[in-house]
Amino acid sequence: MIKLSxxxxxxxxxxxxxxxxxxxxxxxxxxxLDVMDGDFVPSISFGMPVIASIRKNTNVTFDTHLMVKEPIxxxxxxVKAGADIITVHIEACSDVKATIERIKSFGIKAGxxxxxxTQVNEIEPFLGMVDMILLxxxxxxxxxxxxxxxxTQKIARVRAMIDETGREIELEVDxxxxxxxxxxxxxxxxxxxxxxxxxxxGDIAQNVEMFLEKFKEFEEGK
Ligand code: DX5
Ligand code: ZN
Numbered sequence: 001m002i003k004l005s006x007x008x009x010x011x012x013x014x015x016x017x018x019x020x021x022x023x024x025x026x027x028x029x030x031x032x033l034d035v036m037d038g039d040f041v042p043s044i045s046f047g048m049p050v051i052a053s054i055r056k057n058t059n060v061t062f063d064t065h066l067m068v069k070e071p072i073x074x075x076x077x078x079v080k081a082g083a084d085i086i087t088v089h090i091e092a093c094s095d096v097k098a099t100i101e102r103i104k105s106f107g108i109k110a111g112x113x114x115x116x117x118t119q120v121n122e123i124e125p126f127l128g129m130v131d132m133i134l135l136x137x138x139x140x141x142x143x144x145x146x147x148x149x150x151x152t153q154k155i156a157r158v159r160a161m162i163d164e165t166g167r168e169i170e171l172e173v174d175x176x177x178x179x180x181x182x183x184x185x186x187x188x189x190x191x192x193x194x195x196x197x198x199x200x201x202g203d204i205a206q207n208v209e210m211f212l213e214k215f216k217e218f219e220e221g222k
Contacts, residue, residue, distance in 0.1 A: 002186065002215040004208060005030035005063045005172065007196035008054075009045060009143040016050075017057050019204060026208035030063040032174070032194045033083070034143075037068040040092045041141035048074075048081040055082030063192070065113065065174065067140045068092060072099040079106040087111035087134045087172075090122050100129050111172070115139060116148045120157050127165050132192070133158055137185075138175030143196040147176030152188050159189025179210060186218045 006023045008016065008031065020031060033051055038044040051062065064083040068074065071088045072095070078086055086103045090112050093099045103110035111132030114122060116139060123133055135154055138145035155173060162169045172192035173185050185193065193215075199207045 001191075002219060003029045003170075003192045004199075004211045004215070005032040005192055005194045006199040006208065007032040007034055007143065007174070007194050008200070009034040010196035010200035012200075017054060019200060020054060020058060020060075022204040023199060023208055024058055024060045026205040027212050028060065028199075028208050030061045030085075030192065031058070032196075033062055033064045034196075035064065035066050035068060035078075036141065040069040040089065041067045043141050048077050051078070051081040051083065061085065063087070063172075063194075065134065065194075066092075070094065072102050075099070075102045076106070079103075079108060083108060085109040085111060085132060087113045087132060089113045089115070089140075090126075091115055091118060096126060097129070100126060104129070111170070113140075113174075116151055120154050120161065123158065123161070127161065127167070127169070130169060132170040132172055133162065134172040134174055135190075136175055137173050137177065140175075145176050147178075147181050147185075152184055155185065155188035155190050179214070182211065182214050183218075186214070 006028050011019045036043050036045040061084045064086045069092050100110045109131035113134040137147050137151040170192050173190040174194035177195050178198040
């Protein structure tokens with residue numbers, strides 16, 4: 001089943017809880033939490049206290065995207081804050097396997113992320129361990145950027161790699177996805193769609209419903 005993972009990076013933090021509630025009630029199954037450390041990426045977003053705080057008000061799956069250098073240092077704290085899935089950048093870990101193992105040791109799902117400039121074969125060594133692969137379709141660090149078209153072929157390639165394993169691995173794509181390119185992303189084989197500005201810019205419920213309608217059309221047409 002294709003899932004929408006709205007990125008709260010595009011929320012109005014003054015009314016964060018209300019906006020999350022609106023997205024979840026409209027049918028979003030995941031919530032994408034973009035944690036930025038000001039080191040692996042230029043900007044700083046939010047961390048454990050914000051996640052722990054929103055955890056009190058929703059049971060939605062917390063899809064936690066760590067744009068953090070050596071995230072192994074913080075896994076336990078993010079699990080305690082309420083993460084259900086944690087994805088880490090291959091580029092940010094000196095020991096990717098140990099980082100995945102640390103995440104899995106807490107009984108939650110683990111995934112790896114690659115930047116637009118990183119080759120898909122970098123993922124290969126971890127295919128037997130991960131529950132999710134996240135492909136960045138913008139350079140991480142900021143919301144509201146344009147989808148990088150050359151990532152479409154990477155999605156298709158990773159879809160084939162996943163299918164070959166026979167394992168259940170979700171394929172998530174993150175950055176610049178909106179109504180004008182969602183078809184391309186779905187056709188290439190993504191099954192978890194991140195959207196920040198396309199969900200939280202404007203009418204949240206209506207935006208979520210438009211995405212879900214697209215997913216339904218796509219799944220029925222398969
Ligand atoms: C970028 C983040 C993305 C981004 C998505 O560093 O990982 O999740 O905020 O936002 P949009 O959909 O606005 O590109
Ligand atoms: Zn993200």
